[in-house]
Structures are given as structure tokens and as C-alpha cells.
Amino acid sequence: MSRWPPRFPVRRAASLRTFEFALERNGLGPVAGVDEAGRGACAGPLVVAACVLKPTQLVSLADLDDSKRLTEATRETLYKAVTRYALSWSAVVIDSAEIDRIGVHVANIEGMRRAVAGLDVVPGYVLSDGFAVPGLTVPSLPVIGGDGAAACIAAASIIAKVTRDRIMVAMDDEVPGYDFAVHKGYSTAHHMACIDRHGPSAVHRMSYRNVASRAASDPDSTTIGLSDEC
Numbered sequence: 001m002s003r004w005p006p007r008f009p010v011r012r013a014a015s016l017r018t019f020e021f022a023l024e025r026n027g028l029g030p031v032a033g034v035d036e037a038g039r040g041a042c043a044g045p046l047v048v049a050a051c052v053l054k055p056t057q058l059v060s061l062a063d064l065d066d067s068k069r070l071t072e073a074t075r076e077t078l079y080k081a082v083t084r085y086a087l088s089w090s091a092v093v094i095d096s097a098e099i100d101r102i103g104v105h106v107a108n109i110e111g112m113r114r115a116v117a118g119l120d121v122v123p124g125y126v127l128s129d130g131f132a133v134p135g136l137t138v139p140s141l142p143v144i145g146g147d148g149a150a151a152c153i154a155a156a157s158i159i160a161k162v163t164r165d166r167i168m169v170a171m172d173d174e175v176p177g178y179d180f181a182v183h184k185g186y187s188t189a190h191h192m193a194c195i196d197r198h199g200p201s202a203v204h205r206m207s208y209r210n211v212a213s214r215a216a217s218d219p220d221s222t223t224i225g226l227s228d229e230c
Contacts, residue, residue, distance in 0.1 A: 016064055016151035017053075019143065023125045024055060030087060032123035033152025034112045034133065037067070037160035039104055042208040043178070043185035043201070044168050046099055048111030049159035050119055050126075051082065051089040053152050061085065064154040067147065067161040079162040082155045089155070090118030091163050100207040109133055115156075129153050175201050 020031040036048045053061070061082065067075055083089060092114045094107045102110070112133045116126055125139050129146035143150055147157040165184055172181035178194045178201060185191070185203075187210055200206065200215045 016149065016154055019127055019141075019150045020053070020055075020152055028125040028139070029055070030121055030123050031152055032088075032116055032119060032126045033128075033146070033150055033154070033156045034115055034126060035129045035147050035153050035157040035160055036108055036111065037157070037164040038185065039108060040187075041185035041205075042187050042211050043096065043191070043204045044171060044180065045096065045164065046094040046104065046107055046111060047091060047160045047164040047167070048094070048108065048115045049089065049091045049156040049163065050112070050115035051152050051155040051159060052087040052119060052121055052123060053082075053155055054085065054087050061151070061155070064151050064158070065148060067154070067157040069148070070158075072165075075158055075162050075165075078155075078158050082158055086155060088120040089159055090115045091159055092118065093163070093167070096203050096205045099205050103207070104205075109135070127153055129157070171203060175203055177201075 020029070023029055023031050030052045032050050032052045034048065034050045036046060038044060038046045061078065063070070063074060063078060070078070092111045094111050099107045112128060113135050116123065116133075116136060123138055125141070126133065126136055127146060127150050128140060128142050130142055130144060132142045133140055143153065146153040148154065168184040169181045172179065177198045179190065183191045192210065192214075195204070195211065195214045200211050204211045206212060206215060
């Protein structure tokens with residue numbers, strides 16, 4: 001009985017397309033990358049994106065990298081290029097209430113499955129950043145440091161990060177007093193001081209310990225399934 005997915009050597013390439021090129025050479029394309037933004041935040045949504053790049057390397061995507069290593073201006077430029085030139089892309093937004101209900105890891109995995117399902121093309125293979133994604137209908141491989149090692153994951157990382165940052169900037173107007181446009185919902189000292197001053201808001205993740213501890217004196221707050229993520 002043959003092994004699936006098949007084993008094959010991955011030859012070193014001078015770009016982030018090494019994994020994609022190897023898979024496509026062996027008939028396993030198109031290759032989708034998936035990544036998330038906001039897992040470590042304690043307020044706002046989790047955004048998960050999937051992306052399939054065209055087989056040819058585009059000059060406009062030459063700066064692709066882990067979104068966390070890029071400046072905001074570079075991410076915005078790459079976001080426009082990726083969403084314009086990618087073969088297909090998809091983004092899924094999971095709000096704080098759902099994260100509290102099912103847990104951030106489950107929400108992340110479910111978001112990755114939904115993002116892949118939302119692509120306009122059916123991938124032959126999926127590369128994920130860091131950990132396996134069970135339940136996909138096609139073969140997949142977790143890549144350690146994937147958003148800095150595979151172009152399709154880097155592209156998904158940029159889509160997820162820019163999408164979430166835009167949501168948090170808009171949330172700053174909708175939920176004033178927390179400066180979400182500054183810290184994007186992550187646990188900075190300034191953000192924690194805002195929670196201490198105003199208490200947690202409706203967009204905070206009540207299942208996160210640092211939020212729950214600040215809501216302990218609020219009888220309307222609930223803390224189910226406390227998480228150490230933030």
C-alpha cells in the first residue's frame with residue numbers, strides 16, 4: 001500500500017516558495033497557506049486567513065515575510081498586492097464571544113478549516129503555521145515558523161494581520177476608552193491600565209485570566225474555561 005501523502009525531497013530554494021515549488025512539482029498543487037492574527041490578544045476577534053498564490057513568483061510579492069517582522073506600511077502595501085494577485089484568498093473573523101465559548105485553540109483550528117473551505121479553488125495541499133489542522137479534506141503539513149518560511153503562509157499572515165488591525169482601529173471608535181487602535185487588544189501595560197480604569201468591555205475575552213481577574217468584582221462578569229493565552 002502506498003503512503004499518502006507521498007514522501008519526496010524538498011530542495012533548498014532562494015525564496016519563500018521552496019515548499020510550494022516542491023509540492024507543485026510532485027502534483028500536489030495548488031498549495032494553500034493558513035495563518036492567524038490575534039491569538040495572543042485579550043480583546044477583539046481572532047482573524048484566520050488562507051491564501052493560494054499563483055505558481056509564478058511576482059516581483060510585487062518579493063518582500064513577503066512574517067507579518068510581525070514588517071512595518072505597518074509594508075504590510076498594507078503587501079496586503080493590496082496579495083489580495084489583488086493571489087489565485088484565491090479567504091479571511092474568517094471569530095469574535096470574542098465565540099472564543100470564550102469554545103476556547104482560543106479550538107476557535108483557531110475551526111477558523112483555519114473555514115478559511116480553507118472559503119477559498120475559490122480547491123487546494124491540493126495545505127501548509128499551516130506551527131501546528132497541524134485536523135479535519136481538512138486535503139493533505140496538510142505544519143511548518144515551524146511557517147510565516148517566515150513559506151510564501152503562502154506569509155501571505156495569509158499579512159491578510160489576517162491587516163484585516164484584524166483594521167477591525168481594531170474601527171473598534172477604537174465603537175468602544176472608546178481602551179485605545180484599541182494603539183495596542184490592538186494585546187496585553188500591554190497601557191491596555192491593562194485601561195481595563196483597571198474602566199473594567200472589561202463587551203469585546204474583551206472574559207475567559208482570559210488577566211481579564212477575568214480584573215472583572216472579579218463585577219457580578220455581571222463570567223469566567224468560563226479560563227485560558228493562559230493572554
